Amino acid sequence: MFSIISFTGPSGSGKTTIQKYVGAAPIITFTSRKPRKSEVDGVHYHFTTRENILGMKEKGELLEVTEYSGNLYASNLKSIHEVVKNQQTRSIVVDVHGARELKKHFNERVLLVGVFASKDECRQRIYSRSDSNIEKRLYSYDEDVKGMLEICNLVIINSDENWLKNKKILDFWRKSFIEIS
Numbered sequence: 001m002f003s004i005i006s007f008t009g010p011s012g013s014g015k016t017t018i019q020k021y022v023g024a025a026p027i028i029t030f031t032s033r034k035p036r037k038s039e040v041d042g043v044h045y046h047f048t049t050r051e052n053i054l055g056m057k058e059k060g061e062l063l064e065v066t067e068y069s070g071n072l073y074a075s076n077l078k079s080i081h082e083v084v085k086n087q088q089t090r091s092i093v094v095d096v097h098g099a100r101e102l103k104k105h106f107n108e109r110v111l112l113v114g115v116f117a118s119k120d121e122c123r124q125r126i127y128s129r130s131d132s133n134i135e136k137r138l139y140s141y142d143e144d145v146k147g148m149l150e151i152c153n154l155v156i157i158n159s160d161e162n163w164l165k166n167k168k169i170l171d172f173w174r175k176s177f178i179e180i181s
């Protein structure tokens with residue numbers, strides 16, 4: 001059984017939307033990015049400083065640290081080990097670097113799910129989220145897609161028109177997480 005379901009893909013592809021829909025409880029990661037209007041500390045991220053993240057790295061407390069669009073993102077190693085040890089199922093959203101580290105450390109206990117949408121769809125979605133960093137976020141789009149295709153076990157094509165069809169498939173997952181949690 002998988003302990004960690006990891007969602008990876010370009011910015012705006014819909015990773016967080018799908019993670020929420022599937023319903024496996026999230027592993028909350030750390031970021032030095034400022035919260036968006038709708039985001040809550042401890043729910044969407046542990047919002048903290050760059051210095052604090054680098055300090056945790058120095059102490060060996062992190063699985064990995066990555067820099068994305070000018071901000072640091074990191075996940076706590078001990079909390080992921082505990083999920084795996086206790087045979088729980090949790091979800092996490094990470095970039096390709098994070099996905100590679102999860103695979104390296106937890107191998108068959110991780111299901112790596114890629115989430116794809118076209119660059120235009122991602123742009124439109126980031127725009128509608130009122131995010132001003134659109135082009136900075138899409139700068140690595142091609143690299144994000146290539147890395148995702150190399151590493152992920154399965155890829156969800158999350159185009160606007162596929163949403164209803166995807167929801168039907170994701171409902172099976174949802175049901176199984178409700179049953180085991």
Ligand SMILES: Nc1ncnc2c1ncn2[C@@H]1O[C@H](COP(=O)(O)OP(=O)(O)OP(=O)(O)O)[C@@H](O)[C@H]1O
Nearest residue numbers: 010011012013014015016017125129158159160163
């Ligand atoms: N299939 C879809 N059709 C239309 N809109 C969608 C679809 N999937 C997600 N969205 C919308 O796109 C926006 C971005 O989605 P989401 O935040 O889940 O993306 P993300 O991949 O987690 O982005 P980021 O990496 O930048 O945080 C949200 O407003 C969401 O409602």
Ligand SMILES: Nc1nc2c(ncn2[C@@H]2O[C@H](COP(=O)(O)O)[C@@H](O)[C@H]2O)c(=O)[nH]1
Nearest residue numbers: 029030066068073074075093094095097098
């Ligand atoms: N390698 C990691 N990537 C992470 C982590 N937490 C989030 N992310 C990824 O960062 C970008 C940007 O996220 P956003 O919330 O600012 O839009 C996105 O690709 C996430 O998947 C982490 O701990 N490690």
